[in-house]
Amino acid sequence: AQSVTQLDSQVPVFEEAPVELRCNYSSSVSVYLFWYVQYPNQGLQLLLKYLSGSTLVKGINGFEAEFNKSQTSFHLRKPSVHISDTAEYFCAVAQGQGNLIFGKGTKLSVKP
Amino acid sequence: ETGVTQSPTHLIKTRGQQVTLRCSSQSGHNTVSWYQQALGQGPQFIFQYYREEENGRGNFPPRFSGLQFPNYSSELNVNALELDDSALYLCASSLGGQGGVAKNIQYFGAGTRLSVL
Numbered sequence: 001a002q003s004v005t006q007l008d009s010q011v012p013v014f015e016e017a018p019v020e021l022r023c024n025y026s027s028s029v030s031v032y033l034f035w036y037v038q039y040p041n042q043g044l045q046l047l048l049k050y051l052s053g054s055t056l057v058k059g060i061n062g063f064e065a066e067f068n069k070s071q072t073s074f075h076l077r078k079p080s081v082h083i084s085d086t087a088e089y090f091c092a093v094a095q096g097q098g099n100l101i102f103g104k105g106t107k108l109s110v111k112p
Numbered sequence: 113e114t115g116v117t118q119s120p121t122h123l124i125k126t127r128g129q130q131v132t133l134r135c136s137s138q139s140g141h142n143t144v145s146w147y148q149q150a151l152g153q154g155p156q157f158i159f160q161y162y163r164e165e166e167n168g169r170g171n172f173p174p175r176f177s178g179l180q181f182p183n184y185s186s187e188l189n190v191n192a193l194e195l196d197d198s199a200l201y202l203c204a205s206s207l208g209g210q211g212g213v214a215k216n217i218q219y220f221g222a223g224t225r226l227s228v229l
Contacts, residue, residue, distance in 0.1 A: 004154075032215050043116075043202055043220040044155070051215050090154050097168040098208050098216060099145055102154030 002027045002093050006103035014111050015083055021076040021106045023091030032094040033074045035065055038105075039087045047089070050074060061085070086110045115139060116205050116221035124227045125193050133188040133224045135203030143167070143208030144186040145218060146178060149200040161186055162208050190226075198228045 007022040025031060032051050036044040048059025055067040065076045074091060088107050092100040115138035125131050137144050143162045147155035157170035161180035175191040184205070190197055204218035 006154075034217075036220075041222075043118075043222040044204075045220070046217060049217065092154075094215070097160065098143065098206060098218070099157040099160055099168055099170070100147075100155070100204075100218060101157070102147075104152075104154045 002031075002095060002101050004091050004093050004101055004103035006089075006091055006106050008106050009104065010107045010109065012109045012111060013081055016080050018079050019077065019081050019085075019108065021089050021091075021108065023074045023076065023103060025072055025074060025091070025093045027072075027093060029096075033065075033067060034092045034094065034100065035059065035063070035074075035076050036090045036092060036102075037087050038090065044090065047076070081108070081110045083110050083112060116203060116219050118201075118203050118221040118224050120224060121222070122225050122227075124229065126229050127193055127195060129193050130189065130191045131193060131226060133190075133201050133203075133226070135186045135188070135205075135221060137184045137186070137203075137205030138219050141205040141207050141219070142184050143206045143216075144180055144184065145204045145206070146186070146188050147202040147204065148172070149202055149223070150196075151199070155202055158188070160208075167208070193228045195228050198226060200225050 005024045035047040050067045091103045117136045145160040146158040149155040159169040160167045164180045179187045200223045202223045204220045206216045206218045
């Protein structure tokens, strides 16, 4: 069965510092990987996706992620965070029927 | 804005009652998936509907049921509510196919927050 592990439940960081949110997945088949962001009292918004091709994927709001098949990882990075990036971030893998398996989420807290 | 709308936004029920949640999918999308997000957890897949038929189901009991209508909007019904059903219920729409298409992006609504007392 596929699964997703987000290694950090909370990540505090100062404004303009770089950040990395870690995600590992387990799957025995081809993977399609996603990062979603959830702002307070809102639904999920797609940040970026890996379907195939280049292992470095760029998304919205300056985020990027790198697919590493040998390490089964899909870590999310941003070189300089803003206060407005404070939110919860979810890594997900898609199963064959199209449903998503999510990690437990990482709360990013950006401090001034 | 994803074009996926859910109603109501908040709901309070008591244990044993029944509840219906509604979702309007994004224009052009024929697949709706429902997820339950308990406090402090990631969303968990409940089931998916494609062209009015259930197209996959997660590990949820039969008291969780659904419908999809010809316009591809959808309902989630939960019978005999339990305290643990308190959660944010998310609907996502996508352009799918029979058996699902894993690559297709799912667009989420803002959710319905259900509290069971």
